[in-house]
Amino acid sequence: MWEFISTQFTILHAWLFQTIIQPALYWLGMMSWDEMAFDGTELFLIGAIELLLLYILFRPLELLAPAENWPDRKQANVDFLYSMLTKLGILPLFFFLALTPTFDWVNGTLRLSGIIPPNLEDFIPILKNSPVLSSVVYLAIFDFSDYWRHRLQHSLNIWWALHSLHHSQRQMSFWTDDREHLLDQLISSLLRASLGLIIGVPPVQFLVVTLISGAIEAFSHANVRLSFGTIGERLIVSPRFHRLHHAMAVGHDGRHRGCNFAQVFSIWDVLFGTANFDATYHPTGITDQLAGIDYGEGFWSQQRLGLTRLWRTRGPQL
Amino acid sequence: MRFCFILSLLAVPIWAANTAIVLNSADETISIIDTKTYSVTKTFRIGKEPHHLMATPDDSYLIVANALSNDLVFLDRATGEEKRRLPNISDPYQIGFSPGNKYFVTASLRLHRTDIYSGSDFKLLKRIPTSKGPSHIIFDKNSTMVFVTLQDSNELAAIDLAKMEVAWKISLGKQPAGVWITPDDKHLLIGILGEDYVQVVDWRTRKTVKKIRTGAGAHNFIPQGDGRHVFLSNRASNKISRIDQQTLEVVDEFPAPGGPDCMDVTADGKQLWITSRWIRKVTIVDIASKKVIKQIPVGRSPHGIYLYAHAPRS
Numbered sequence: 001m002w003e004f005i006s007t008q009f010t011i012l013h014a015w016l017f018q019t020i021i022q023p024a025l026y027w028l029g030m031m032s033w034d035e036m037a038f039d040g041t042e043l044f045l046i047g048a049i050e051l052l053l054l055y056i057l058f059r060p061l062e063l064l065a066p067a068e069n070w071p072d073r074k075q076a077n078v079d080f081l082y083s084m085l086t087k088l089g090i091l092p093l094f095f096f097l098a099l100t101p102t103f104d105w106v107n108g109t110l111r112l113s114g115i116i117p118p119n120l121e122d123f124i125p126i127l128k129n130s131p132v133l134s135s136v137v138y139l140a141i142f143d144f145s146d147y148w149r150h151r152l153q154h155s156l157n158i159w160w161a162l163h164s165l166h167h168s169q170r171q172m173s174f175w176t177d178d179r180e181h182l183l184d185q186l187i188s189s190l191l192r193a194s195l196g197l198i199i200g201v202p203p204v205q206f207l208v209v210t211l212i213s214g215a216i217e218a219f220s221h222a223n224v225r226l227s228f229g230t231i232g233e234r235l236i237v238s239p240r241f242h243r244l245h246h247a248m249a250v251g252h253d254g255r256h257r258g259c260n261f262a263q264v265f266s267i268w269d270v271l272f273g274t275a276n277f278d279a280t281y282h283p284t285g286i287t288d289q290l291a292g293i294d295y296g297e298g299f300w301s302q303q304r305l306g307l308t309r310l311w312r313t314r315g316p317q318l
Numbered sequence: 319m320r321f322c323f324i325l326s327l328l329a330v331p332i333w334a335a336n337t338a339i340v341l342n343s344a345d346e347t348i349s350i351i352d353t354k355t356y357s358v359t360k361t362f363r364i365g366k367e368p369h370h371l372m373a374t375p376d377d378s379y380l381i382v383a384n385a386l387s388n389d390l391v392f393l394d395r396a397t398g399e400e401k402r403r404l405p406n407i408s409d410p411y412q413i414g415f416s417p418g419n420k421y422f423v424t425a426s427l428r429l430h431r432t433d434i435y436s437g438s439d440f441k442l443l444k445r446i447p448t449s450k451g452p453s454h455i456i457f458d459k460n461s462t463m464v465f466v467t468l469q470d471s472n473e474l475a476a477i478d479l480a481k482m483e484v485a486w487k488i489s490l491g492k493q494p495a496g497v498w499i500t501p502d503d504k505h506l507l508i509g510i511l512g513e514d515y516v517q518v519v520d521w522r523t524r525k526t527v528k529k530i531r532t533g534a535g536a537h538n539f540i541p542q543g544d545g546r547h548v549f550l551s552n553r554a555s556n557k558i559s560r561i562d563q564q565t566l567e568v569v570d571e572f573p574a575p576g577g578p579d580c581m582d583v584t585a586d587g588k589q590l591w592i593t594s595r596w597i598r599k600v601t602i603v604d605i606a607s608k609k610v611i612k613q614i615p616v617g618r619s620p621h622g623i624y625l626y627a628h629a630p631r632s
Contacts, residue, residue, distance in 0.1 A: 007615075014576060014596040018556075022577075026534055026554050031512040032451060032469050032493045034535075034553070038596060038619070039344070108429035111408045112445050116388050119366070122405070129363055131346075200366070200386065 009045070017041045043089035043207070050211065051087055058174040058222045065225045067243060067281045070171050076223075079175035081299055086178040086185070087214065095189040103197060119200035135208045138201050140265065142209055145195050147261055147268040149188060154257040159184075161309035164252075165302050168295035170285040172246055174222040177214070181306040216264045221246075225281060233277060237266045240281070247282030248290075337626040338582075338591060339398050340600055341368040341382060342617025348382065349616040350398045351600065353584070353591075353625065356612050360398065364391055370412050370580070371622040375419045375437075380624055383410035383424065390440070396626055404440055408433060412454050416461040421479055423464050425452040432466050432475070434482055444482040448475050454496045454538070458521070459503040465521065467494040467508060474508065476521065488524050490517055496538030498548055500563045501632060507561070509536035509550055516550060516559075518566055528566050532559040540581040540590075543629025549590060551578035558590065558603065572603045573610055580622050583629035593620040 021037050030037075070076070085091045110117060120137065121127045127134040153163040162184040169176045180188070196206060220242035228238040237260070245251045245260035252258045259276035262268045269275035289295065296302035338351040341364070348368065350360040365384030368391075373380050379392040379401060390410060392402040411427040419437040426433060430450050434443045451470030457463065463485065466475045472492055478485040492512025499506055505527065506519045516536055518528040535554030542549060542560070550559045551574065558578060560570035576594030578601070583590055590603040594613070600620060602612040 010598050017596055018577070022535075022554055026512070029492050029512050031535060031554070034511075035595075035619070104428060104430070108426075108431060108447075111426075111429060112431065112447065116406055116408050119387060121387075128365075131363065 013042055013045055016045065040089055040093055043092070046207075046211065047087040047089050050214065051083060054083075054174055054215070054218050058219060058224070061226070062173060062223045066223050067225045067239070068171075068223055068283065070223075073171060073173070075169065075297065076171040076173045076175065078297065078299060078302070079169065079173065079179045082178040082180065083175045083218075086180075091182070091185060092189070095186055095193075098186070099190060099193050103193060107197065117197060117200060121200075131205070135205050135212075138199070138205050139209045139212060141199060142192065142195065142201075143213065143262070143264040144268060145191065146213075146263045147272075149191055150261040150263065151256070151274075153184070154252060154261070157313050158310065159187075160252075160257075161313040162187075162306050164286055164309065165295060165306050167246060167252060167284075167286050168289060168302075169246070170283065170289065172221055172223060172243070172284040174218045176221040177218045182303060183306070183310070213264050220263075227279070234266055234270050234275075237262050237264060240279070241266055241277075243281060243284065244276050244278060246284040248285045249287050250276070250278075250282055251284075252286060335396075335585075335627040337396055337398065338600070339371065339380060339393070339395075339624045339626075340593060340616050340620050341371060341622040342598075342619065343367055343369050343621040344619035345617035347617050348393075348398060349600075349620075351614060351616075353627070356602070356614055358614065358616060361617065362398075364400075365389060369621045371624050372413060372415075373624070375415050381413065382622070383407070383413045385409050385411045385427070395624075407435070407440070408445075411452075414455050414457065414464070416457045416464065416479060417459055418461050420461060421464070423455055423457075425455050425466055427451055427453050427469070432464070432477060434464075434477075434479070446477060446482065446484060448484065449473055449487070453494075456497045456499050456506065458499060463521070465497055465499075465506055467497050469493050469495060469511070472512075474506070474519065486524060488519070490519075490526075491515065491529075495536070496550070498539035498541075501545055505563075505566070507539065507548065507550075507563075509538060511535055511537055511553065514552070514555070516561065530561060530566055530568060532561075532568055533557050533571075537578070538580055540583060541629070541632050543583055543587055543632065545630075545632050549581055549583070551581060551592065553577050553579065553595070558592065570608070572605070572608050574601055574603065575610070576601065576613075579620075582623050582625040584625060585627040585629055587629050591623055591625060593623050595619050595621065 017038050021041050153159045162181040165181045166179050220237045222239050224239045227240040256274050259274050296305045336353045338353050340349045347361050348364045349358050352359050366386035368382050368384050371382045380395045382391045390404040390407050409426040409429050410424040412425040414423050422435040422437045424433045432446045432452050449468045449471035452466045453469040454467045456465050464477045473487045475487045476485045491510035494508045495511040496509040506521050508517045514534045516530040520527050533552030533555030535552050537551045537553045539548045548561050556575050558572040558574045559568045562569050574592050576597030579593045579595045581592045592601045594601045599613045604611045
């Protein structure tokens with residue numbers, strides 16, 4: 001079965017690339033990018049399949065056991081645009097093109113100075129022969145980094161000015177995962193790419209890690225009344241666990257400026273004292289929205305207002 | 319001498335002559351193929367982004383260059399078994415020994431640099447920054463120069479091996495990739511990936527003497543083994559061109575679906591084995607009939623290929 005799916009995917013991928021993408025590259029005089037574009041085409045197709053699967057799997061759950069009942073999905077719909085831009089590889093491609101020259105320069109300069117960045121496998125040789133294990137280790141490392149990045153997104157006012165866009169969704173659904181300010185996404189991509197450079201994550205593993213974490217994170221945002229049980233809640237981020245992170249007057253308040261920051265493994269919140277296992281399903285959003293603060297309804301107004309908040313909050317404040 | 323030769327033949331397992339080794343660059347694996355049954359007998363992990371491979375000058379081992387793992391892996395040529403791993407070889411994309419084996423050179427495609435190592439102990443001698451995208455390399459017959467195509471700056475760099483510095487650069491067509499030198503040591507043949515021709519350069523005068531129209535995405539070369547012809551893969555037009563190195567003309571064309579890249583020719587000169595990057599397969603072409611006779615599924619983005627029993631590299 002898997003072999004059949006894989007073969008069909010390969011045929012579709014090769015057809016799309018050779019029929020549309022490669023001729024376009026040739027015409028534009030950009031054949032140096034053909035291998036990269038081939039990978040990009042794969043990312044696009046995987047993203048399209050992922051979007052479809054997310055809808056098929058999670059939408060019925062949202063209908064079956066919603067955490068909240070909404071009269072319509074007007075506010076939720078804009079998040080689908082964010083998911084399209086991210087999961088179809090459009091924003092990642094843009095960030096890749098923006099960041100690659102800098103990273104090539106850093107990498108090249110290091111090596112000209114005799115410093116060859118080590119690979120994770122150099123320290124843990126067993127990973128060399130186990131793609132599954134190495135993917136899990138990479139996932140854990142990236143998720144650990146994401147946990148602390150997320151803590152900073154809440155604790156630094158200047159970063160919260162951007163990240164609050166993500167939290168302003170009062171109709172949180174499985175599409176909300178990718179609702180981020182573009183600048184916020186660029187910073188996160190920069191951090192992820194830096195970590196990738198340090199530990200030397202290969203593209204395949206990076207793709208696997210992105211897909212797995214993307215699926216779990218999408219599910220954790222779903223408008224579903226679902227817990228993973230006493231033990232499961234302490235290992236993997238569930239919709240119930242993450243809903244508390246988005247809960248109005250809970251998710252961005254208190255000593256740590258919020259709770260349940262983990263993206264995939266909730267164990268980080270347990271270890272660092274930021275876990276909240278309250279079983280209540282609160283409404284989502286930011287408290288000041290009740291006082292009329294506007295975070296925008298459409299994509300462009302949300303982006304513009306994010307920059308406005310950033311300008312007003314300029315200067316790092318803890 | 320003859321006795322030694324016979325003994326060395328006996329030392330090779332009887333099935334060894336049937337081995338093809340393919341680098342699945344996006345899967346980090348290599349596939350071992352039985353060339354008689356056309357079946358993959360083994361697939362295993364080798365390292366990150368293995369792109370090119372070559373035999374050591376004494377044919378003892380096969381060297382696989384893992385660009386992202388920063389290492390070289392020495393394999394048994396017949397079985398693919400790992401014998402040795404040499405770390406701290408920075409971003410080896412394309413590799414080559416100079417004639418006489420004094421130097422071992424790596425082109426670092428991502429980091430815009432060419433590194434020169436000692437051919438005997440792989441000690442780093444010099445890192446030479448170049449323009450963008452050094453991709454393929456070739457040496458002149460006297461080992462005075464290594465020529466490097468610079469894919470992203472549309473140039474060819476000639477590096478003086480004695481001085482270990484860039485001696486000169488010339489402009490080429492869009493995205494020059496594979497490079498080959500004719501047996502008379504006079505002309506460089508350069509596959510122009512962004513266009514549809516092979517640019518022929520007299521490297522001593524640094525002049526382009528001809529453009530041989532082949533097909534869109536002219537990419538990489540392998541000699542037929544008869545001392546006269548080379549095969550060229552055309553990645554975007556999905557065909558292989560056979561070029562006469564004396565007349566500098568295309569004399570034949572062969573089908574090669576799926577983005578042909580690296581190639582090898584069987585020892586009997588009857589088959590051309592090609593990695594088909596976009597379809598995850600190795601394509602085998604019967605040279606006499608000009609027909610695809612087999613496609614073998616391998617891993618993602620297959621790139622380098624090596625036949626244990628291959629035609630002479632000339």
